[in-house]
Each structure stands twice: as structure tokens, then as C-alpha cells.
Amino acid sequence: MMRILLFLATNLAVLVVAGITLKLLGVDRFTGQNHGSLLVFCAVFGFAGALVSLFISKWMAKMSTRTEIISQPRTRHEQWLLQTVEQLSRDAGIKMPEVGIFPAHEANAFATGWNKNDALVAVSQGLLERFSPDEVRAVLAHEIGHVANGDMVTLALIQGVVNTFVMFFARIFGNFVDKAILKNEDGHGIGYFVATIFAELVLGILASIVVMWFSRKREFRADEAGAQLAGTAAMIAALQRLRAEQGLPSEMPDTLTAFGIKGGLKNGLAGLLMTHPPLEDRIEALRQRRG
Structure with a gap:
């Protein structure tokens, strides 16, 4: 709160x-x-x-999260990350954004930027360490969906x-x-x-x-875009993994809460001021899409 x-x-x-x-x-x-x-x-x-x-927004995001931009990949994991974002961006019809990794144990990611062809997509170190490649790809697709939809x-x-x-x-x-x-x-x-x-x-x-109402609506749209780009099953699996880690403290700066992939813990009156809908609702929406 x-x-x-x-x-x-x-x-x-x-x-x-x-x-x-x-x-x-x-x-x-x-x-x-x-x-x-x-x-x-x-x-x-x-x-x-x-x-x-x-x-x-990009400058603030880099500074506040200590995001390190991948200009020249140093490991095969960074190479895979760049190639995955490049492919997803191409499929979404946008220019490839900058790609970065920020040092946080929590599993999270965000996208920001003043237009869809000059954006930044970043993922946490914790997400890369604990999520499967398909789940990471789904999270990246979700963030690319935000960019392609012009949500920022x-x-x-x-x-x-x-x-x-x-x-x-x-x-x-x-x-x-x-x-x-x-x-x-x-x-x-x-x-x-x-x-x-x-x-x-x-x-x-x-x-x-x-x-906040619009922020919650755009999460459903980004999930839909992520499902189209990475597959519905992978998007559901990524959200389920996020739900399993929901009790962990967040390390995302407050100014970037609305741009992260996870959030939304409360219903009722408090739910009106949440940037994200509950993960259960997002998972159910994707299940109905698949059905």
C-alpha cells in the first residue's frame, strides 16, 4: 500500500x-x-x-533500477536475450528497443520510452535465473506488447x-x-x-x-499481445510463476510500478488504486482465450 x-x-x-x-x-x-x-x-x-x-522515462528508468544496457553481448544468455527481443519486435512490427538487465532478486521486467520505436525493455537478474526460456520469452513478449500498443x-x-x-x-x-x-x-x-x-x-x-483503471486494462492487452507473440501456454506459465513468487518484497522503484509486469494484490476499494489486476484474473482471461 x-x-x-x-x-x-x-x-x-x-x-x-x-x-x-x-x-x-x-x-x-x-x-x-x-x-x-x-x-x-x-x-x-x-x-x-x-x-x-x-x-x-528511459533515462529515469536506467538510473533508478541501475539497468545495464546490453550493447555488445558478453555471454550466450545475453546473446539469446538480444535475439529474442529482436525477433519479438520484428513480429510486433516495431523497431527493436534497447535491452537491459537490472540487478534485482525479484522476478520482474518493465518497458518504457516516449514512443514505440525508441523504447527500453529490461528484465531483472532474478527473472533470468529462475524462469525457463519459454517463460522469459513470454515476459519479454508482454513488455513488447506494451511498447507496440503505445501504452506509455x-x-x-x-x-x-x-x-x-x-x-x-x-x-x-x-x-x-x-x-x-x-x-x-x-x-x-x-x-x-x-x-x-x-x-x-x-x-x-x-x-x-x-x-489506475486504464493501467489495469492495459495489462490485459499486453498479456493478449504476449500470448500472440510467445504462445498462450507460455504466457500463462509465466504469470503462474510470478504468482508463486508474489509474496516476495518488490525491488522495483515506485515510479516504475505501473510499467512492471507484476502487481495487483488487493481487491475491493484498495483494488481501485492498483496499477495491475490480480494475477489470478489475468491467468483466467488467458485461459478463456485459449478455450
């Missing part, structure tokens, strides 16, 4: 900082009653953070949209509290700022539910 709280805190902090920036630049003063102008400024700030994160770009755009409307409606709410309830007619008072920050926090959590 700490992972989700950190994710939400990061996004909410971005919104609050953007709000303070709008105030310092005087944007709030000039767009308080002009909803069209306010929406434009909120869109600029709402999309800026999401797009910057997207463009530096789509997730960034959705985050930009929800950030925009969180900032927009929070300011409308703040203006309503300031003018209609507190009867302040002399610019923006303290009521406006308190109400705006409160609304950003509440709306930010609700917006995160929308983003």
Missing part, C-alpha cells in the same frame, strides 16, 4: 506545486472568471509534467488530461467558496487557496482511480 500512497503523493504534489506556480505567475488572478483561459493554462501545466516524465504514451496523455481537469475544477470550486460562501469580492482570499488545495487533493485521488 505504501507504493500506492507514494504514487498518489507524487501526483498530488505536482498539482499543488503547479497551483502555487500559477499563483506566482499571476495566472489565477487573470483567469479566475474566464473559464476558457483558465482551462488553457491548466492544460499547459497539466500536460507539462506528464510529457516531461514521458520524455525522460497513452498513459502520459491520460495523466495530462486528468491533471488538467483536476486543476480546472479545483479552481472553480475555490472561486465558488471564496465568492459565494465567504463573500470575498477583493481578489482571491485565503478561502480560495485553502479550498483549491483541498479540492486538488480530493479530485487528485479520484483522478488516480481513472488512471
Whole structure:
């Protein structure tokens, strides 16, 4: 749960900082009653953070996971990894991404990058050591599926949209509290700022539910792509192996949780804020596909 709280805190902090920036630049003063102008400024700030994160995603991923890019394979295992990714990429119709290995005992993998022809696919050392070649290939196919589906770009755009409307409606709410309830007619008072920050926090959590819903949907699509590229039986076997190791602590940085292959331990209300659906649901979806 700490992972989700950190994710939400990061996004909410971005919104609050953007709000303070709008105030310092005087944007709030000039767009308080002009909803069209306010929406434009909120869109600029709402999309800026999401797009910057997207463009530096490969660099951040390499740094945070200590991923070592395989430029020249030194072992037959690295040679096999490059050849497998090259074949899967060709079958998926995308340019071969960079391939790397990150030092983690847990079995995990991720894909990131600002477009499908300039991506990074990395797997953990633990996954390579404990998974069979067919299972590793299925995991790689899943990640290639994310890249081919353009999931990184789509997730960034959705985050930009929800950030925009969180900032927009929070300011409308703040203006309503300031003018209609507190009867302040002399610019923006303290009521406006308190109400705006409160609304950003509440709306930010609700917006995160929308983003997490898309994140869970894209996992099913990536599993489907992985099954098409590597075979349904291999994809199911890889997910079953991940489920067997589900109790092990995760070493994936919080910023990359949504881009890893495993996750999703809770149902109910907590499940609304999970980046991944439960592995049992993903396995069952693939079994129905095979049937």
C-alpha cells in the first residue's frame, strides 16, 4: 500500500506545486472568471509534467533500477536475450528497443520510452535465473506488447488530461467558496487557496482511480499481445510463476510500478488504486482465450 500512497503523493504534489506556480505567475488572478483561459493554462501545466516524465522515462528508468544496457553481448544468455527481443519486435512490427538487465532478486521486467520505436525493455537478474526460456520469452513478449500498443504514451496523455481537469475544477470550486460562501469580492482570499488545495487533493485521488483503471486494462492487452507473440501456454506459465513468487518484497522503484509486469494484490476499494489486476484474473482471461 505504501507504493500506492507514494504514487498518489507524487501526483498530488505536482498539482499543488503547479497551483502555487500559477499563483506566482499571476495566472489565477487573470483567469479566475474566464473559464476558457483558465482551462488553457491548466492544460499547459497539466500536460507539462506528464510529457516531461514521458520524455525522460528511459533515462529515469536506467538510473533508478541501475539497468545495464546490453550493447555488445558478453555471454550466450545475453546473446539469446538480444535475439529474442529482436525477433519479438520484428513480429510486433516495431523497431527493436534497447535491452537491459537490472540487478534485482525479484522476478520482474518493465518497458518504457516516449514512443514505440525508441523504447527500453529490461528484465531483472532474478527473472533470468529462475524462469525457463519459454517463460522469459513470454515476459519479454508482454513488455513488447506494451511498447507496440503505445501504452506509455497513452498513459502520459491520460495523466495530462486528468491533471488538467483536476486543476480546472479545483479552481472553480475555490472561486465558488471564496465568492459565494465567504463573500470575498477583493481578489482571491485565503478561502480560495485553502479550498483549491483541498479540492486538488480530493479530485487528485479520484483522478488516480481513472488512471489506475486504464493501467489495469492495459495489462490485459499486453498479456493478449504476449500470448500472440510467445504462445498462450507460455504466457500463462509465466504469470503462474510470478504468482508463486508474489509474496516476495518488490525491488522495483515506485515510479516504475505501473510499467512492471507484476502487481495487483488487493481487491475491493484498495483494488481501485492498483496499477495491475490480480494475477489470478489475468491467468483466467488467458485461459478463456485459449478455450
